Amino acid sequence: MNKPATDLKTLLKDPSLLETRAYVAGEWVNADDGKTFAVVNPARGDVIAEVADLSRSEVARAIAAAAQAMKHWAARTAKERAQILRKWFDLMMENQDDLGRILTAEQGKPLPEAKGEIAYGASFIEWFGEEAKRIYGETIPGHQPDKRLTVIRQPIGVVGSITPWNFPNAMITRKCGPALAAGCGFVGRPAAETPLSALALAVLAERAGVPKGLFSIVTSSRSSDIGKEFCENPLIRKLTFTGSTEVGRILLRQAADQVLKCSMELGGNAPFIVFDDADLDAAVEGAMASKFRNNGQTCVCANRIYVQSGVYDEFAKRLAAAVDKLRVGDGLDEGVTTGPLINQDAVEKVQEHIQDAVAGGATVVTGGKPRDGLFFDPTVVTGITDKMKVATEETFGPLAPLFRFETEEEAVERANATIFGLASYFYARDIGRITRVQEALEYGIVGVNTGIISTEVAPFGGVKQSGLGREGSRHGIEDYLEMKYICLSI
Numbered sequence: 001m002n003k004p005a006t007d008l009k010t011l012l013k014d015p016s017l018l019e020t021r022a023y024v025a026g027e028w029v030n031a032d033d034g035k036t037f038a039v040v041n042p043a044r045g046d047v048i049a050e051v052a053d054l055s056r057s058e059v060a061r062a063i064a065a066a067a068q069a070m071k072h073w074a075a076r077t078a079k080e081r082a083q084i085l086r087k088w089f090d091l092m093m094e095n096q097d098d099l100g101r102i103l104t105a106e107q108g109k110p111l112p113e114a115k116g117e118i119a120y121g122a123s124f125i126e127w128f129g130e131e132a133k134r135i136y137g138e139t140i141p142g143h144q145p146d147k148r149l150t151v152i153r154q155p156i157g158v159v160g161s162i163t164p165w166n167f168p169n170a171m172i173t174r175k176c177g178p179a180l181a182a183g184c185g186f187v188g189r190p191a192a193e194t195p196l197s198a199l200a201l202a203v204l205a206e207r208a209g210v211p212k213g214l215f216s217i218v219t220s221s222r223s224s225d226i227g228k229e230f231c232e233n234p235l236i237r238k239l240t241f242t243g244s245t246e247v248g249r250i251l252l253r254q255a256a257d258q259v260l261k262c263s264m265e266l267g268g269n270a271p272f273i274v275f276d277d278a279d280l281d282a283a284v285e286g287a288m289a290s291k292f293r294n295n296g297q298t299c300v301c302a303n304r305i306y307v308q309s310g311v312y313d314e315f316a317k318r319l320a321a322a323v324d325k326l327r328v329g330d331g332l333d334e335g336v337t338t339g340p341l342i343n344q345d346a347v348e349k350v351q352e353h354i355q356d357a358v359a360g361g362a363t364v365v366t367g368g369k370p371r372d373g374l375f376f377d378p379t380v381v382t383g384i385t386d387k388m389k390v391a392t393e394e395t396f397g398p399l400a401p402l403f404r405f406e407t408e409e410e411a412v413e414r415a416n417a418t419i420f421g422l423a424s425y426f427y428a429r430d431i432g433r434i435t436r437v438q439e440a441l442e443y444g445i446v447g448v449n450t451g452i453i454s455t456e457v458a459p460f461g462g463v464k465q466s467g468l469g470r471e472g473s474r475h476g477i478e479d480y481l482e483m484k485y486i487c488l489s490i
């Protein structure tokens, strides 16, 4: 890298947002044994911070503090909880630029996209602050004359949260927003690649008046140890995880011993179908948004692009032209549209999928090669078949593989032929086709004539092996509540 080292503090209006200690039981602490782990800027390869590397004992302290603090928090009115969450939202938006710079420096996405994630992340805090006031119960007509039946909903308890590196802010707020709104305690463990965004969130939570001990961020390089603490500590009542299906399976197995309630937002393998009656320019725009957002590192990215024969060549040409306009570089630099991948494994995964496709007879239309460091050509490949790795594995990078199909039935059948079921997309204009296809796709999310579906007001989540539960929307708070039936005999 011939770039100067990232001196992040000089880039911030408020350098105190750059915290490297963990936030445990309301205190800023180093690891008990003094250990730290390095946080690297993926665009430049330099170490931007050394962060406290906690072990299970510190995490257990955070969990115990959360259990204690939530007794008072749950007893406060919904309105009081809502006011503190609103203040947190306001502080996030006031510090959007700094939070975006911290996020870009540790994750790599271009600054405009990082600032967009801050607004998206903040929207969950705002939304669930409002939802706190709508946690309604119910009365039920008694089954006997002397019985009065009611149902109330109460906070489930202390929540353990594990989140990935690709959305270091929004994946945490999509969990802690409903958890705190419901009255729960919350202990979050961010990915080791991107802890700084989570710690900056904790700085602002403290300023917003989130009670000490209620909310902790436990940074650690020992992800499996922390996962075991969450699954084995009897004070944890809920585990919420966002990440790969592979790790989701590990956690579900571990959680089974305590019959621990789990929410799982897991991997995807999104089909993106272009029918011959589609608006091709709109389809290209949607494919670009869905495929290349966060450099292809989202669980809802188009992973397989199916194009009907009649428009295949024209779509491929237009998509390649749009891809060639992308500007790859350091996300902190003006005008960059596409940052680095998160690590060398990610680079090798993209390369492996391209090499496997070409070996099977596919053609690289544009891109196809790694660049310096962790940068990679935005790539379009045609002639992709269902036998190739990219058909069944999530690339998680800037590769747009084009599959050809003949009929609507064939497209739906091939789109559904996967263990995943998170997001799916298709472009068509015939209302009969739109109705049939949106109902036939086996996915938790269907984008029709759009490539961007994410919002706090809608239920986000997958079917099959893409997860359990939904995040966001009026449904998202349910996972943080327990229902209690009361039978009163008078």
Ligand SMILES: NC(=O)C1=CN([C@@H]2O[C@H](COP(=O)(O)OP(=O)(O)OC[C@H]3O[C@@H](n4cnc5c(N)ncnc54)[C@H](OP(=O)(O)O)[C@@H]3O)[C@@H](O)[C@H]2O)C=CC1
Binding pocket: 162, 163, 164, 165, 166, 189, 190, 191, 192, 193, 220, 221, 223, 224, 225, 226, 227, 228, 242, 243, 244, 245, 247, 248, 250, 251, 265, 266, 267, 268, 298, 299, 394, 396, 422, 466, 467
């Ligand atoms: N459905 C969704 O909303 C999302 C799904 N994903 C999926 O996740 C994958 C890419 O993200 P990635 O972060 O690599 O996913 P991983 O599943 O590898 O990691 C996710 C988080 O889990 C932690 N982790 C890893 N192993 C364990 C373990 N044994 N016990 C406890 N925690 C563990 C990681 O920590 P560390 O990194 O420090 O090891 C990280 O914080 C893709 O498959 C993508 O589709 C990603 C984001 C969102």
Ligand SMILES: O=C(O)[C@H](O)CS(=O)(=O)O
Binding pocket: 166, 167, 170, 171, 242, 297, 298, 299, 300, 454, 460
């Ligand atoms: O982790 C992800 O990929 C996110 O869940 C995708 S989104 O919510 O930002 O669309």
